[in-house]
Structures are given as structure tokens and as C-alpha cells.
Amino acid sequence: xxxxxxxxxxxxxxxxxxxxxxxIFCGLLVGLIIMFIFNPANAFAGFVDMITGGFSSMTYLxxxxxxxxxxxxxxxxxxxxxxxxxxxxGVGGQFTxxxxxxxxxxxxxxxxxxxxWLVAMLAAALVGMLWAVIPGVMKAYFKVNEIITCIMxxxxxxxxxxxxxxxxHYDRTLVASxxxxxxxxxxxxxxxxxxxxxxxxxxxxxxxxxxIIIYIILYKTSFGYGLRSCxxxxxxxxxxxxxxxxxxxxxxxxxxxxxxxAGGILYLSALTKNLKIQETFLNETNYAIxxxxxxxxxxxxxxxxxxxxxxxTVGGTxxxxxxxxxxxxxxITAVIIYFAAFSLVFKQALGKMSLALAHKAGMDxxxxxxxxxxxxxxx
Amino acid sequence: MxxxxxxxxxxxxxxGIIANDDITLQLKKGEIHALLGENGAGKSTLxxxxxxxxxxxxxxxxxxxxxxVIANPNDANRLGIGxxxxxxxxxDVFTTLENIVLGVETTHLGVLKMDEARKKVMKLSxxxxxxxxxxxxxxxxxxxxxxxxxILKMLYRDNDILIFDEPTAVLTPQExxxxxxxxxxxxxxxxxxxxxxxxxxxxxxxADRCSVLRKGKYIGTVDVADTTIEEMSExxxxxxxxxxxxxxxxxxGDVVLDVQHLSVQVGEGHKKKVNDVSFQVRKGEITCIxxxxxxxxxxxxxxxxxxxxxxxxxxxxxxxxxHQSIRYRNTHGVSHIPEDRHKHGLVLxxxxxxxxxxxSFFEPEYSNHGFLKFDKIREHAEKLIEQYDxxxxxxxxxxxxxxxxxxxxxxxxxxxxxxxxxxxxxxxxTRGLDVGAIEFIHKQLVKERDSGKAVLLVxxxxxxxxxxxxxxLVLCEGEIxxxxxxxxxxxxxxxxxxxxxxxxxxx
Numbered sequence: 001x002x003x004x005x006x007x008x009x010x011x012x013x014x015x016x017x018x019x020x021x022x023x024i025f026c027g028l029l030v031g032l033i034i035m036f037i038f039n040p041a042n043a044f045a046g047f048v049d050m051i052t053g054g055f056s057s058m059t060y061l062x063x064x065x066x067x068x069x070x071x072x073x074x075x076x077x078x079x080x081x082x083x084x085x086x087x088x089x090g091v092g093g094q095f096t097x098x099x100x101x102x103x104x105x106x107x108x109x110x111x112x113x114x115x116x117w118l119v120a121m122l123a124a125a126l127v128g129m130l131w132a133v134i135p136g137v138m139k140a141y142f143k144v145n146e147i148i149t150c151i152m153x154x155x156x157x158x159x160x161x162x163x164x165x166x167x168x169h170y171d172r173t174l175v176a177s178x179x180x181x182x183x184x185x186x187x188x189x190x191x192x193x194x195x196x197x198x199x200x201x202x203x204x205x206x207x208x209x210x211x212i213i214i215y216i217i218l219y220k221t222s223f224g225y226g227l228r229s230c231x232x233x234x235x236x237x238x239x240x241x242x243x244x245x246x247x248x249x250x251x252x253x254x255x256x257x258x259x260x261x262a263g264g265i266l267y268l269s270a271l272t273k274n275l276k277i278q279e280t281f282l283n284e285t286n287y288a289i290x291x292x293x294x295x296x297x298x299x300x301x302x303x304x305x306x307x308x309x310x311x312x313t314v315g316g317t318x319x320x321x322x323x324x325x326x327x328x329x330x331x332i333t334a335v336i337i338y339f340a341a342f343s344l345v346f347k348q349a350l351g352k353m354s355l356a357l358a359h360k361a362g363m364d365x366x367x368x369x370x371x372x373x374x375x376x377x378x379x
Numbered sequence: 380m381x382x383x384x385x386x387x388x389x390x391x392x393x394x395g396i397i398a399n400d401d402i403t404l405q406l407k408k409g410e411i412h413a414l415l416g417e418n419g420a421g422k423s424t425l426x427x428x429x430x431x432x433x434x435x436x437x438x439x440x441x442x443x444x445x446x447x448v449i450a451n452p453n454d455a456n457r458l459g460i461g462x463x464x465x466x467x468x469x470x471d472v473f474t475t476l477e478n479i480v481l482g483v484e485t486t487h488l489g490v491l492k493m494d495e496a497r498k499k500v501m502k503l504s505x506x507x508x509x510x511x512x513x514x515x516x517x518x519x520x521x522x523x524x525x526x527x528x529x530i531l532k533m534l535y536r537d538n539d540i541l542i543f544d545e546p547t548a549v550l551t552p553q554e555x556x557x558x559x560x561x562x563x564x565x566x567x568x569x570x571x572x573x574x575x576x577x578x579x580x581x582x583x584x585x586a587d588r589c590s591v592l593r594k595g596k597y598i599g600t601v602d603v604a605d606t607t608i609e610e611m612s613e614x615x616x617x618x619x620x621x622x623x624x625x626x627x628x629x630x631x632g633d634v635v636l637d638v639q640h641l642s643v644q645v646g647e648g649h650k651k652k653v654n655d656v657s658f659q660v661r662k663g664e665i666t667c668i669x670x671x672x673x674x675x676x677x678x679x680x681x682x683x684x685x686x687x688x689x690x691x692x693x694x695x696x697x698x699x700x701x702h703q704s705i706r707y708r709n710t711h712g713v714s715h716i717p718e719d720r721h722k723h724g725l726v727l728x729x730x731x732x733x734x735x736x737x738x739s740f741f742e743p744e745y746s747n748h749g750f751l752k753f754d755k756i757r758e759h760a761e762k763l764i765e766q767y768d769x770x771x772x773x774x775x776x777x778x779x780x781x782x783x784x785x786x787x788x789x790x791x792x793x794x795x796x797x798x799x800x801x802x803x804x805x806x807x808x809t810r811g812l813d814v815g816a817i818e819f820i821h822k823q824l825v826k827e828r829d830s831g832k833a834v835l836l837v838x839x840x841x842x843x844x845x846x847x848x849x850x851x852l853v854l855c856e857g858e859i860x861x862x863x864x865x866x867x868x869x870x871x872x873x874x875x876x877x878x879x880x881x882x883x884x885x886x
Binding site: 113220221222223225226228229232233235236237238241242243359 | 681684686704705706707708710715717721723724725726727728729733737738740741745746749750751
């Protein structure tokens with residue numbers, strides 16, 4: 001029995017999963033403590049709201065799925081790049097320019113509703129991809145650290161978006177972009193019937209399809225083999241003749257495309273979703289890295305971590321009903337997400353623990369099993 | 380009999396393997412005690428137990444007759460046990476002196492007092508013949524010097540039980556000679572030394588007694604003076620080993636690799652690392668590039684592989700490949716066993732089967748319209764595992780990182796020999812390997828030659844150079860200073876060429 005337990009805990013995939021669960025648990029615990037500090041009387045009730053809120057009605061469940069859509073895509077963008085040894089920290093910029101493109105194409109151009117949203121969405125993805133060209137070229141051909149260029153491109157993207165919204169498609173009273181045309185809205189595909197009152201739309205399908213495509217690329221194709229090889233050991237990959245420069249370019253382009261797509265989908269999901277003039281990065285893009293880390297950069301893991309973060313975010317807004325001001329709510333969700341990024345630490349701890357367990361199990365069985373397996377391995 | 384260290388019936392179990400199975404080791408005061416065993420025999424595990432890095436699952440440790448629990452390296456340090464690890468634990472940008480005192484600095488009111496430390500270090504350095512420059516930065520000094528710093532670190536902490544974990548693996552022949560003298564000097568001063576190695580010549584030269592481990596088990600302890608190298612190697616491997624390479628006469632054929640006026644310059648204004656080198660390698664011939672480490676071998680090989688830019692021409696089977704990509708060279712007849720198998724040879728986080736297709740995964744054999752053919756990759760791995768006896772716990776799906784060094788090297792060798800090639804470049808293919816694995820690799824190199832391939836061997840080990848090669852090119856400061864046949868030259872002569880004190884007229 002103990003031997004079995006050791007085997008299960010010893011497998012790396014299970015360790016990643018357990019580590020993610022553990023970090024979520026710790027985050028929730030610390031969140032609860034903070035709630036007790038601010039509002040001891042309502043802390044528990046508020047906490048229950050946050051934990052159960054997402055499932056409390058079909059509308060909220062729909063909101064969870066809606067919130068999760070761009071989060072999953074952004075997590076995929078970052079996680080994909082992480083797996084290949086590139087650090088795409090530029091989702092902030094790529095996402096924003098993608099959103100801008102979607103709003104402009106959706107608001108200024110007249111097209112039939114069957115293709116308007118599609119054109120706007122694809123344009124957003126394309127511009128997101130172009131936004132990643134500069135960090136990609138700089139990293140691949142001039143050895144400039146992509147983290148720095150990405151951060152710079154994020155600021156350029158944010159201010160450029162503010163400026164272009166003001167110049168081209170501005171509503172003074174809203175201090176934001178004007179609404180897009182109805183024809184540019186993402187199709188609902190019946191989601192509006194199941195989840196009445198929420199904005200969930202076909203973008204969710206797209207996010208999941210992208211996750212599957214990324215999974216196939218990374219683990220089933222020779223292209224992905226080369227990418228992951230570069231991610232694990234750049235020197236050996238170069239030695240083996242893999243063109244790492246081309247790979248860096250491809251990775252940045254794909255990651256930028258996905259981030260731009262995320263921005264496009266978000267700003268095409270509802271008429272009221274307009275681009276606000278602001279000087280900070282959107283929460284969505286700030287959450288991208290923790291989502292990738294919590295999902296261990298694995299595309300399927302990222303889908304679930306994106307859903308979780310969305311769930312907590314939606315649940316958090318419900319806490320306001322229990323007298324928690326929106327700032328506290330944001331702080332608590334931030335703490336939980338912050339802990340999500342610790343999953344790597346927990347994974348290491350689990351690895352050590354399983355080793356210790358294995359030793360004990362070995363002692364108990366008088367090492368008989370071990371001898372057999374080691375002999376079997378030697379043959 | 381007085382022992383400073385007695386490890387009795389030590390057992391240490393890891394998941395799937397018993398690394399140490401009832402091992403007893405006794406170290407006398409003032410002796411050099413060698414610990415001999417193949418890779419994976421359990422030497423490093425045993426030393427880690429002694430150094431407090433692992434807790435043993437059974438057995439006890441006596442230090443100077445007292446039963447002791449060593450829970451961590453600090454405990455070991457307090458007991459006077461010091462260790463020079465195979466990979467040095469030094470801070471690159473600190474000076475020699477700073478590295479030596481790091482962790483045991485003398486301070487006054489929180490301010491470093493380096494003067495006393497400097498005095499003590501210089502005294503120790505003089506006493507034991509460990510010449511160092513206390514103000515040189517670690518990154519600027521040679522590997523041999525760095526090792527001296529590690530030794531001084533132990534002495535500075537007043538350790539008198541010194542563990543050397545494969546200390547010669549990183550050294551040049553001259554540095555090895557110096558290290559042997561240093562070790563003898565330390566023992567004469569009353570220090571007790573545990574010397575982990577699988578190089579029998581070194582053990583024979585320096586050690587008093589030798590304990591042998593094999594596959595985690597204790598085989599026995601012998602007096603080195605009364606035991607032959609052949610006997611020790613048999614104890615270690617469990618069978619008789621051919622220490623001499625068996626090979627017939629060579630029958631050289633056409634020129635495969637033709638290098639003309641090759642130069643490599645690293646950085647502006649620096650001396651050329653490879654300076655106007657011309658040579659040929661023919662079919663059915665093992666050509667060896669000999670030389671002291673860091674005389675341009677690495678750069679020459681990287682230029683041949685296409686990783687480092689170079690001037691001059693490189694022709695493969697008559698075709699100029701000087702400006703071709705790395706992949707082009709790989710797929711057009713160059714196989715390559717790199718110097719650093721962890722950095723260049725393997726993707727350690729990939730599985731064995733993935734590593735075995737590292738240069739060929741995109742070829743139609745393993746890839747169909749961009750999708751990997753997993754069954755073909757598995758078949759390929761199973762074939763090579765069988766053919767080259769690559770051992771790992773989980774076969775093809777074993778993560779490369781979890782394999783022993785010898786088996787990692789076998790995997791690289793298998794991959795490179797199996798690929799379609801005319802030229803095999805092998806850079807220090809036996810570095811850090813045990814006798815059994817070395818024998819295997821030498822045999823494979825000779826087999827390659829006999830099957831009509833051109834082999835370019837780069838080696839720092841003079842024994843290997845003399846035994847395996849058909850023709851020797853000596854590289855000194857980036858230039859070829861000799862082109863000789865092993866039968867026409869003595870080891871001493873080679874040493875003179877290598878050090879640059881002699882040069883053949885016609886090269």
C-alpha cells in the first residue's frame with residue numbers, strides 16, 4: 001500500500017497536479033485570514049460566497065466561462081512560450097493592441113454579421129502577432145533579452161491604444177471607445193439560452209480549440225519536439241542542428257497571435273465592453289503568468305487554471321454583497337492568484353517528500369521489492 | 380588498529396535501487412585510501428553519507444572511535460571532514476582568498492578582517508606546496524588552480540580528513556602529476572585522505588590501500604603495493620578487462636575530411652584560438668588530435684561542427700561545407716560525440732528515446748507530415764538499447780537525467796554511430812568513464828574504423844592517444860606542431876610537442 005502511494009506521489013505529473021491543488025488551498029487560506037482581519041463578522045459568509053458563487057446560478061456560471069475565455073488564451077500564450085524557453089512577458093501589449101484592432105474593425109467598418117466578427121477577431125490576432133515581431137527579432141538575431149523588449153512593447157501598446165481610441169473612435173462621456181457594431185459581436189451559439197444574462201460566447205470554444213492545437217503542436221509534432229528541445233537545452237539543440245533563431249521567431253509569433261486573439265475575443269463579446277482610457281495594464285494580462293505557472297505551462301493544465309482564476313474572480317465580486325469593498329475583494333483574489341504562482345515551490349517540496357516516503361517504504365519492505373525492481377531494470 | 384573513520388555496514392536505499400548495501404570502510408590516520416568502483420557502484424553515495432548529505436538507512440559511522448551521527452555538512456565540518464567535490468563549489472567573481480574564507484570569515488564588529496585570514500592562507504599554501512595567487516579571481520584561474528583553492532578551503536577549516544571526489548577528471552596530465560604530489564604531501568603531514576577514482580594508474584601511484592565497490596556492494600580492501608592493476612580492475616568490473624586496445628593494421632582509403640588553413644578567432648583583438656590549421660582524415664583511419672587542454676581543440680571541433688565561425692575551407696568527401704548549416708553537416712555525413720555530454724550531447728529532461736532521435740526527428744523515418752511517429756521512435760530506441768547495451772530503469776522512456784554517466788555516453792555513441800555518416804568526431808569520448816565503459820567505447824571506435832569510416836578523435840589522455848589512434852596530430856596553441864605515427868614516437872616526445880618545446884619541421 002505504502003509502495004503504491006510512493007509510486008503515485010513519485011510520478012511527476014501527479015506531483016504537478018498536487019502542487020497546484022496545494023497552492024490553491026494555501027491561497028484560499030490566506031485569503032480567508034485577510035477577510036477575518038477586515039470584516040470578522042462577515043468573513044466566513046463572504047468566503048462561502050466566493051467559493052460557491054460561481055456555481056450559485058447559471059448566470060454566474062456563464063460569467064465564469066466568459067471571464068475564463070481570455071484568461072485561458074493568455075495563459076496558453078505565456079505557457080507555450082515558457083515550455084520552449086522563451087519568456088513572452090509581452091501579453092499585456094499584444095492583448096491590448098488586439099483589443100484595439102477588434103474595436104476599430106468592429107466599430108468603424110460595415111460588414112455582414114456572418115463574417116464581421118470573424119474578420120475583427122482575425123485582425124486582432126494578426127496585430128497581436130505583429131506586436132510580438134519586435135521582441136522576437138531582437139531576441140533571435142540581436143540577443144536582446146525578450147523580457148525587456150516585451151515590457152517596453154507593453155507600454156508602447158498601452159499608450160498607443162489610448163491615443164488611437166481618442167483619435168478614431170472615442171466617446172467623451174464614457175471616457176472609452178464607442179461601442180462596436182452589433183454585427184461584430186461574437187456569435188452566442190446558444191450560450192445565451194443556457195447561461196441567461198451572461199456574456200459567454202463562442203470564444204470559449206476557440207480558447208479550448210487553441211489549447212488542443214497547442215497541445216498537439218508541443219507533444220505530437222516534430223516542430224514541437226524541436227521547440228521543447230530548445231526550451232530544455234538550447235546548446236544541445238543547436239548542436240543537433242535545430243535552428244534556434246527561427247524557433248524563437250515562431251514561438252513569439254504564435255504566442256503574440258494567441259494573446260491578440262484573446263484581446264479580440266474579449267472586446268467582441270458584448271456591446272458594453274469598450275476599451276477604457278487607462279494607464280495601468282488590465283487584470284487579464286497580469287493574471288496570465290500565474291495562470292501559466294499554476295497550469296505548469298501545460299496547455300490542458302492552463303485550461304483548468306484559467307477556469308479556476310475566473311471562478312475566484314467571479315466569486316469575489318459576489319463578496320461585495322457581504323460588505324466587502326471592491327478593493328478588499330481585489331486584494332483577496334490577488335492573494336489567491338499570487339499563491340498560485342507558488343506551485344513550483346510546492347512541487348519541489350512534494351518531490352522531496354516522495355523521496356523520503358520511498359526510503360521509509362524501502363525500509364519497511366526490507367527492500368525486497370527494490371532489489372527486484374533494480375535487477376529488472378539492469379537486465 | 381586506530382581508524383579515524385570507520386563506516387560499518389552502511390546501507391542506503393533509493394527508490395528502485397540499493398546504492399550502498401552493507402558497506403564497511405575503514406580509514407587509517409595518515410593514509411591515502413582509494414575508493415574504487417565503476418560509475419553507479421555507490422562511491423559518491425557512500426561519500427555523501429559520510430559528508431552528511433544523505434542519512435544512511437542502516438549501519439553506523441565512527442569518527443576517531445566515537446560513534447557519531449552526521450546529519451549535515453556542518454556536522455562533517457566540525458568533525459574535521461572536508462570534501463573537494465567533482466564540480467567545484469566556488470564563487471566565480473570572488474578572489475581566491477575570499478573563496479577560502481567564505482563562511483568562516485574573521486570579523487571585528489561586523490567588519491571583515493582579511494589580514495589574519497591572508498596570513499593563515501599563505502602559511503598553509505607554503506606548508507603544503509599549494510601555490511596560489513590570493514587576489515586572483517576564480518574565473519581568471521585555471522581549473523587546476525581552482526582545485527587548489529578547494530583544497531586550501533579544507534585546510535583553512537582545519538579539516539584533517541579529506542575527501543577527493545574524482546579530482547583528476549578535470550585536470551591536464553601535468554596538473555594530475557602535481558595533484559598527486561600534493562596529496563602525498565598532505566598524507567605525510569598526517570592528513571587522512573579518501574580518494575575516489577576509477578583510474579587505476581592514479582590509484583596505483585598514490586594510494587596506500589584501496590577499497591573496491593561494485594554495484595553497491597563491498598568487494599574488498601587491498602594493499603595497493605601488493606596488487607596489480609589487472610587484479611584491481613577485475614575486482615572493480617567483476618571480470619577480466621582488456622586494458623590494451625586490440626586492433627589490426629589500418630587500411631586507409633580516400634580522404635573524407637579535408638581541412639585547409641582553418642582559423643578561429645574568438646572576440647576582436649584576441650589571439651586566434653585555431654591558427655591556420657590544415658589536415659586530412661581518411662577512411663579507415665583513426666586520426667587523433669592530442670594536446671594539453673585549452674590549446675584550441677574545443678574551438679577546432681566547434682568550427683568543424685559549424686557552431687563557431689571560422690575562416691579557411693572544410694571539405695567533406697570533396698564538397699566544401701565551410702558555409703553550410705549545422706544541420707546540413709549533420710545530415711551529410713558528420714557524426715559527433717561532443718566534449719560535454721550534458722551541455723551539448725543530450726537534452727537531459729527528454730526521455731532516452733527522444734534523445735536518440737535528436738538530430739533526425741524531422742526526417743521521414745520519424746516524422747510524417749510534421750507529426751512524430753512515436754512507434755518508429757520507440758523501435759529505434761529499443762534497437763539501439765539492445766545493440767549497445769544502454770541500461771536504464773525504464774528503458775526507452777527513462778529520463779536521460781536519471782541515467783548514469785556511462786550509459787548517457789553509450790546513448791550518445793549509439794545515436795552517432797547509428798546515424799548515416801562518413802566521419803565520426805569523438806571529443807574525449809571516455810572522459811569520466813570507468814574501465815568497462817572505456818573498453819567498450821574504444822572497441823566501438825576501432826570497429827568504426829574497420830568498417831571504413833573516418834574517425835577524428837580528440838583526447839587529452841596520452842594513454843588513449845597512444846593506444847587507439849593510427850595517426851597523431853599534436854595541437855599546441857592553436858597550431859598543429861606534429862603529425863606522427865604512434866609507433867614512431869614515445870610518450871615523452873609527445874609531451875614535448877604538446878608543451879610547445881618541440882616542433883616537427885615539415886608541418
